[in-house]
Structures are given as structure tokens and as C-alpha cells.
Amino acid sequence: MxxxxxxxxxxxxxxxxxxxxxxxxxxxxxxxxxxxxxxxxxxxxxxxxxxNRAAGALASAGAPLIGVLLPSLSNIVFPEVLRGIHTALASTGYQPLIGVTDYDPVKEQEILSSLLAWQPAAIITTGFEHTDASRRMLSSSKIRVAELMDTDAEPIDIAVGLSHRRAGFDTGRHLISRNYRRFGYVGHDWNADHRARLRYEGLRAALDEAGLELKAEERFDGPSSTMAGRETLAALLSRKPDLDVVVFSNDDMAVGGFFHCLSANIRVGQTLGLFGFNGLDIGQALPLPLSTIRSNRFAIGRIAVEKLLETGQRPAEKLIVDTGYEIIAGATA
Amino acid sequence: MxxxxxxxxxxxxxxxxxxxxxxxxxxxxxxxxxxxxxxxxxxxxxxxxxxNRAAGALASAGAPLIGVLLPSLSNIVFPEVLRGIHTALASTGYQPLIGVTDYDPVKEQEILSSLLAWQPAAIITTGFEHTDASRRMLSSSKIRVAELMDTDAEPIDIAVGLSHRRAGFDTGRHLISRNYRRFGYVGHDWNADHRARLRYEGLRAALDEAGLELKAEERFDGPSSTMAGRETLAALLSRKPDLDVVVFSNDDMAVGGFFHCLSANIRVGQTLGLFGFNGLDIGQALPLPLSTIRSNRFAIGRIAVEKLLETGQRPAEKLIVDTGYEIIAGATA
DNA sequence: TCGATTTATGACAGCGCTAGCATAATTTAT
DNA sequence: ATAAATTATGCTAGCGCTGTCATAAATCGA
Structure with missing residues (x-):
């Protein structure tokens, strides 16, 4: 048989x-x-x-594979990027080979070397934080590299994403223009999520510029989640009840904050403004649509693949693609 | 260089x-x-x-890869299964090669054949709906196969999941025992999600057995989402306002239903009961924790890998692993 | 002490495919 | 009709690794 x-x-x-x-x-x-x-x-x-692809790869010194390094699958953001990657790949004959780094550059390096063993056409990774060894492996090979999510540093070959610092800054400007003055911040673990920190810094800069300050902040020591947002907002407000707006590190946290307000009978959008980041569906399905910023995660994945496959070689010069963002006014701030 | x-x-x-x-x-x-x-x-x-893995794979007629076929990445359930797969794979030297089928058996077949071209050690796929050609490819090869999520049919080699029919049945029994009598149902596209239909059938069977009937049902024509749940519940209640409990096809839909009730000032858990399926975090972070059933998605992925790698060959006899489920009483029904 | 076993190393062929360079068949130009 | 291009096909030699079998060195038993 x-x-x-x-x-x-x-x-x-x-x-x-x-x-x-x-x-x-x-x-x-x-x-x-x-x-x-x-x-x-x-x-x-x-x-x-x-x-037999293995034979083909061996004979032609290259496999129709794209190595994809993601920090996590728990945060819905990365499956969405992956979906963009998949969509763009669908018609090309390339397949994604996926690794999960748990936000750890050393783990990233290990997975990277096992991905490179397949001689993929390109590598897609996240952010700019890599070990020196990773950087060396990548830049000494003929494999194209895309670094996703972020545009706030110099890429190896291609960066696709948005400026998180500017997004944070614009959040501050937007809320100030809507006459909020007493700002609070609810965040999650920065070591894991470098970009959340950039947004925070942007927010602080906007406040500074307007002569305002952050009245209170609280950071949950762990990954972002709805429950974390709920509890952390509760903690923040018990210390500092007189805020008029709270900026969250992302939508998961903000939705949790919304739930806290429901339980605590705080009138969202009136007594207290809430602002997120990402523009997730869940936020827009809330009884009051969440005020937030849309990051174009699907597009980031898709465009990364398109740019990588546009040429058969490493690009002559570094390329930064800004996929931008937009403020969703919503009804919570 | x-x-x-x-x-x-x-x-x-x-x-x-x-x-x-x-x-x-x-x-x-x-x-x-x-x-x-x-x-x-x-x-x-x-x-x-x-x-060079390609050379190794060619010489030894087999690659340290596991082909993974998922129907979708939009539904959080599958990234969670994938996370389980990844976790179990981490220490083994195997890597996952991922394909997304969009719930389409023909597309599954195409992707399957391109996965098989790598001579992977095993294939993980979802459900039992495959084309004849897919089934032939799988059963005539020496590659082990795990079919996930479902245990309501006979697997090719290994099935890991739960009985959705029984889960639906137990939902009905549980709600009946809590004195609900006037049942409504809010669902989503069954063609895509075969398992939602099995749960529905189980629910109907439980009602039948108790001499009850489904007073009203409404199905959204598209994938499940919070927004769909919200709108579909609104539609259902406008047709049939006197229900005392609504069962949703899953938690996403149920959370949307919860939001509708907030907007429409319906007292959840008192005037109207809501029941979901999956046990997602978001449901448990709601002001009233969602009454639902926990499916063990992470475990499904992890156990599938463990069973597949337990032996180096196809198992002599078919194996079904029931990862079970538990009712989360919650506060919404 | 000598063969029998165990442990350590190597030679060789070939996995299935494709790059690179011929060569053959066909069409076009003059 | 003949040379010059164009189009179509084939030969050869690996790609880098591992399975199989052979051989050499070390250990053992009586």
C-alpha cells in the first residue's frame, strides 16, 4: 500500500x-x-x-519558505499580522515557517538559526531588539529581512510599521484638544513590550509640551489582558480618584478598564475618559465604542511580504514603510 | 563578505x-x-x-517538520491551539509549517499537498471534513495525522478534542436544571463551523428530552464576532422578546449579546440568561462573568503533538483523546 | 592469552532535484 | 536557399547530508 x-x-x-x-x-x-x-x-x-521540496531546496540552494519570528501568539495582534503574511503569501508558492520567541532575544537567536538551516528566501521578525549574533547571522547572509511593527529605529533591510512614539504623542495631543487635563496611565510589562513604552514616552512628551503632567500611573507586572486592565484601573483610581482621563497601553487593557467602570458605576466618557491602542474589534463592539488608535496590523504583515518578494535579493538600501495609524474618536474619551 | x-x-x-x-x-x-x-x-x-536541513531531509527521506492546517487565524481559538502546538514542539527540534484553509476542504487539499512535499513527520489538521483526495494522500503515506477539536467521528490516526454534541447537550441540561424554559439560540455560519452545528444539535436533543423546544433562533450569515453577536441578539429579541435564556454559538457571540443587553437595559442573569462556549478570558473579565463551557484549546494542541511524537510511526490503532470540557457557572445564566 | 564482543570510525553511494552549458529543431531575415 | 536568430530539449555534475555496510580499536571473559 x-x-x-x-x-x-x-x-x-x-x-x-x-x-x-x-x-x-x-x-x-x-x-x-x-x-x-x-x-x-x-x-x-x-x-x-x-x-520533493527538500531536493529542490538542496539543488537550488534556497527554499520557497519565509521564516516568521513572532514574540507571542497570546496577544491577538500577532495572529493578525500572521494573517496578513499568510494572505500575501497565498498566491506565491512560499510558505511560512513560524517560530515564537516569547519576547526573548536569546530564544529568538536560537530559533533564527534553526530557521536559517532551511535556507529560506526571507525572514520576518518583530522590532529591532536582536542579539549581536542574530544581527550578524542576518546581515552576513543573502536572506532578506523585514522587521515589523515599529519604525522608530534603523532596520537591517526593511521596516514595516508605525512610529509608536508619534502615536503616543498624538494620543496626548488629541486628548488635550478635547480638554482633558488630569491624565492617568494604565500599562503592562514594558520589558516584554518595548513599543508600549515608546507610546508612553510619546504621551509624556505631548503632556510636557502642553505644560501638563501625568497625575498617576500604574503598571501591571505581566502581559496585557482584559482582566489586568480591569484590576489595574481599579488600583489606579483607588489611589487617585480625581482623574479625568486614563490612557491604556492597549485596547485589551482599555476594555478591561471599561468593564471596571461598569461595575463601579463610573460614567465613561463623562466622568472619566478612556483611551486605548490598536483598534481591536472588541473595543468597537462595546456599548460605547472605544476611543483608540487603529494600528494596521493586517497591512503590516501583508506589506512586509510584498516588499520582501518584490525583488529577488536584498535591497540596495534600507527601506522603511510607514503603515500609519488613525485616531478613532469613539465615545469613551 | x-x-x-x-x-x-x-x-x-x-x-x-x-x-x-x-x-x-x-x-x-x-x-x-x-x-x-x-x-x-x-x-x-x-x-x-x-x-543544512534540506540536505538532511533529502538524505534521510523525512524532515523534522510538523505540518499544521488551521481553518482560520481570525478566531482566537486557533491561535490558542497553535500556542499549545508550539509549546509542545519547543523542546523537540521539530518545527511547525503552517497553512490556513479558510474552512475550505479544497483549499486544505492544495495546502496539504504542498506541505507533504516537505516530507514532514506528521500532519495536524482540524476536524474530519477532508476531500477524498486529502484522505487518500494522508492514509497512503507513512505520515502520522492528528485531527483536532472534535471527537464525534472516526479519525485517520489520532483525534484530540471534545464531543461538541455532548457539550451542547450538557448546556441544555444545565440550563434546564437552572429552571430556564424559554430558549433562544444565536449562532453564526454553520458551513464554516461544523462544530457549532454539533453543539446546536446537542442542545436541541436536551430540550427535546425535556419536552421543551427552541422558541426562536437566529443565525448570523458570516463568521462569529462580538459585533455579530450583538446585532444578532438584537434581531432575535425584536422578533421574540419573551425568552428567558439565549444560548450562543460561542463566547465571542455571547459577549456581543452581553453588550446588546447593556445598551438595551436588559438585566442579564435576571430578565435574560446568556450562555456561551469556549471560556475565553474576555468573557470572564466581563462585569458579570459569562456562563459558558471551557474547551481546553491549549491542551488540545499540546497533547496532539505529544501523541504524534510518542511513536516514530503511525499508530497501529486509531486513538481518540478526549480533552473534555467543564461548565463555568458564571453569572449570566 | 586468544577469540568474542563491544565501541568507535570511515568509505561509498545516492536521496531528488536544478544550474549551466550544450545541442537540436524551428522560424526568420536576406 | 543559406545564415542567423530563436525556441525547445537534453546531458552532466553536483547540492550537503545520511543509510548501509565494512573495518579498526578497545574491552571482556575464561
Whole structure:
């Protein structure tokens, strides 16, 4: 029952051509006459031939793979980026090979070297925090690299994302223009989420510029979650009840904050403003749509793939693609 | 700058041994004396040698890869399964190669054949709905297969999941025992989500058994989402306001329903009961924790990998692992 | 002490495919 | 009709690694 899978040779024999001709038909490369192509395709069909990628990769020193390094799968943001990657990849014949780093550059380095062992065409990773060894591996190879989410530093080859510092700054400006003055901040673990810190810094800068200050802040020591947002807002308000607006490190946290306000009978948008980051669906489905910033996560994944596959080689000069963001006015701030 | 990556031969020459000896050290296979091992490891270190997986896969007719077929990345449930898979894989040297099928068996078949081209050690897929061609590809190969989420049919090799029919049935029993009588149902697209339909059928069976009926039902024509749940519950209640409990196809939908009740001033848990499925964090962070069923998604992914890698071959007999579920009483029903 | 076992190493062929360079068949230009 | 281009096909030689079998060195038993 377990007959060996047919190889190029089998197809070639059946179609009465050489192996290389079959290879050309399969890869759609080089000139092939209509009649030969049809004969070969019939043979492929008949035998149920599936090319062996390992052999192809070995012979051509490169695999139709894209290595993808994500910090986490728990935060919905990264599956969405992955979805963008997948969508762009769907029509190309490339496949994603995924690794999860848990926000740890050393783990990233280990996974990176096992990804590189497949000789992928490109690597997609997150942020700019890599070990020196990782950086060396990447820049000494001919493999293209995209660094996602962030544009606040110099990329190895390509960066696709947005300026989190500016997003934070604009959050501050927006809320100030809406006459909020007594700001609070609810965040989560910065070591893991470097970009949340950048947004925080941007917010502080905007307040500074307007001669305002952050009246109170509280950071949850762990990853962001709805429950964390709920509890951390409760803690913040018990210390400092007289805030008029609270900026959250992201929407998960902000939605949790919203839930706290429901339980505590605080009139959101009137007594207290709430502001998030990401523009998740859940925030917009709330009884009051969440005021937040839309980061274009799906687009980040998709554009990264498009840019990477645009050329067959590493780009001559570094490229930064700003996918931007937009303020969603919402009804909570 | 772009010197060629070192190969086994380079390492062997530097260490003064044969290639096969280096290969044995790298793979930790076969007897090697302590002194040789150390010499070889030093050489590997010095050259920064990384084995070429494509070559290894070709030579040994098998790659340290696990093909993973997921129906979607939009629904948080699948990233969680993927997280379980990743966690179990982390220490094994295997890597996941991921495909997304969009709930389409034909697309699944295409992706499957391109995954098989890598000669992976195993395939993880979802549910039991496959094309005949897919089924043939899988059962005629020596590749192990795990089918996840569901235990309501006969697997190819291994099934890991829970009985959705029983979960639906127990939902009905539980709510009946809590004296609910006038049932409504809010669902989403069944063609995509076969398991939601099984739960629905289980619910109907429980009602039947108790001499009750579903007073009203409404299905959103599209994937589940918070917004869909919100709108669909609104539609259901406008048609049939006198329900005392609504069962949702999953937690996303139920959370949306909760939001509708907030907006419409319906007292959840008193005037109207709400019941979900999955036990997502978001449901438990609500001001009233959602009454629902916990499906153990992370465990499903993890256990699938463990079972697949337990033996080096296809299991002699089919295996079904029931990861079970538990009712979370919550406060909404 | 000598063969029998165990442990350590190596030679060689080949996995299935593709790059690179011929060569053959066909078409076009003059 | 003949040379010059163009189009179509094939041959050869690996890509870097591992399975198989052979051989050499070390250990053991009586």
C-alpha cells in the first residue's frame, strides 16, 4: 500500500521526455512547447506526482519558505499580522515557517538559526531588539529581512510599521484638544513590550509640551489582558480618584478598564475618559465604542511580504514603510 | 563578505575526522568517544556551522517538520491551539509549517499537498471534513495525522478534542436544571463551523428530552464576532422578546449579546440568561462573568503533538483523546 | 592469552532535484 | 536557399547530508 512516491524520473519516463523538461514544466520556467507541456502535465496528474521540496531546496540552494519570528501568539495582534503574511503569501508558492520567541532575544537567536538551516528566501521578525549574533547571522547572509511593527529605529533591510512614539504623542495631543487635563496611565510589562513604552514616552512628551503632567500611573507586572486592565484601573483610581482621563497601553487593557467602570458605576466618557491602542474589534463592539488608535496590523504583515518578494535579493538600501495609524474618536474619551 | 556557509566537510576537515562522524555528533546518534565529540564541537563552534536541513531531509527521506492546517487565524481559538502546538514542539527540534484553509476542504487539499512535499513527520489538521483526495494522500503515506477539536467521528490516526454534541447537550441540561424554559439560540455560519452545528444539535436533543423546544433562533450569515453577536441578539429579541435564556454559538457571540443587553437595559442573569462556549478570558473579565463551557484549546494542541511524537510511526490503532470540557457557572445564566 | 564482543570510525553511494552549458529543431531575415 | 536568430530539449555534475555496510580499536571473559 505504501508505494514510494513518484519522482521526476517516473514522470519523465511516462511522458517520454527528460527529467529537466519535467522540472521546467513544474516550475513554469524556460521555454516549453505546448504539446510537451500537456503531455507532462497529464503524466503528473496520472501519477499524482508531488515535487520533493527538500531536493529542490538542496539543488537550488534556497527554499520557497519565509521564516516568521513572532514574540507571542497570546496577544491577538500577532495572529493578525500572521494573517496578513499568510494572505500575501497565498498566491506565491512560499510558505511560512513560524517560530515564537516569547519576547526573548536569546530564544529568538536560537530559533533564527534553526530557521536559517532551511535556507529560506526571507525572514520576518518583530522590532529591532536582536542579539549581536542574530544581527550578524542576518546581515552576513543573502536572506532578506523585514522587521515589523515599529519604525522608530534603523532596520537591517526593511521596516514595516508605525512610529509608536508619534502615536503616543498624538494620543496626548488629541486628548488635550478635547480638554482633558488630569491624565492617568494604565500599562503592562514594558520589558516584554518595548513599543508600549515608546507610546508612553510619546504621551509624556505631548503632556510636557502642553505644560501638563501625568497625575498617576500604574503598571501591571505581566502581559496585557482584559482582566489586568480591569484590576489595574481599579488600583489606579483607588489611589487617585480625581482623574479625568486614563490612557491604556492597549485596547485589551482599555476594555478591561471599561468593564471596571461598569461595575463601579463610573460614567465613561463623562466622568472619566478612556483611551486605548490598536483598534481591536472588541473595543468597537462595546456599548460605547472605544476611543483608540487603529494600528494596521493586517497591512503590516501583508506589506512586509510584498516588499520582501518584490525583488529577488536584498535591497540596495534600507527601506522603511510607514503603515500609519488613525485616531478613532469613539465615545469613551 | 558573503562567504559560503560552512558545510559538514569543512567541520570534518578542521576537526580531523570524517564527515559522517561530524554528522553523528550533530545528531547525537551512534557511539562517539568523548574526545572526538569535543573536538568536533569545538570545530562547529569555531566555524559557526549550521546543518543544512534540506540536505538532511533529502538524505534521510523525512524532515523534522510538523505540518499544521488551521481553518482560520481570525478566531482566537486557533491561535490558542497553535500556542499549545508550539509549546509542545519547543523542546523537540521539530518545527511547525503552517497553512490556513479558510474552512475550505479544497483549499486544505492544495495546502496539504504542498506541505507533504516537505516530507514532514506528521500532519495536524482540524476536524474530519477532508476531500477524498486529502484522505487518500494522508492514509497512503507513512505520515502520522492528528485531527483536532472534535471527537464525534472516526479519525485517520489520532483525534484530540471534545464531543461538541455532548457539550451542547450538557448546556441544555444545565440550563434546564437552572429552571430556564424559554430558549433562544444565536449562532453564526454553520458551513464554516461544523462544530457549532454539533453543539446546536446537542442542545436541541436536551430540550427535546425535556419536552421543551427552541422558541426562536437566529443565525448570523458570516463568521462569529462580538459585533455579530450583538446585532444578532438584537434581531432575535425584536422578533421574540419573551425568552428567558439565549444560548450562543460561542463566547465571542455571547459577549456581543452581553453588550446588546447593556445598551438595551436588559438585566442579564435576571430578565435574560446568556450562555456561551469556549471560556475565553474576555468573557470572564466581563462585569458579570459569562456562563459558558471551557474547551481546553491549549491542551488540545499540546497533547496532539505529544501523541504524534510518542511513536516514530503511525499508530497501529486509531486513538481518540478526549480533552473534555467543564461548565463555568458564571453569572449570566 | 586468544577469540568474542563491544565501541568507535570511515568509505561509498545516492536521496531528488536544478544550474549551466550544450545541442537540436524551428522560424526568420536576406 | 543559406545564415542567423530563436525556441525547445537534453546531458552532466553536483547540492550537503545520511543509510548501509565494512573495518579498526578497545574491552571482556575464561
Amino acid at each position: 505504501l508505494q514510494d512516491a513518484p519522482t521526476l524520473t517516473d514522470v519523465a519516463r511516462l511522458a517520454g521526455v527528460s527529467e529537466i523538461t519535467v522540472s521546467r514544466v513544474v516550475r513554469n520556467k524556460g521555454p516549453i512547447s505546448r504539446s510537451t507541456r500537456e503531455r507532462v502535465q497529464a503524466a503528473i496528474e496520472k501519477l499524482g506526482y508531488v515535487p | 558573503l562567504q559560503d556557509a560552512p558545510t559538514l566537510t569543512d567541520v570534518a576537515r578542521l576537526a580531523g575526522v570524517s564527515e559522517i562522524t561530524v554528522s553523528r555528533v550533530v545528531r547525537n546518534k551512534g557511539p562517539i568517544s568523548r574526545s572526538t565529540r569535543e573536538r568536533v564541537q569545538a570545530a562547529i563552534e569555531k566555524l559557526g556551522y549550521v546543518p
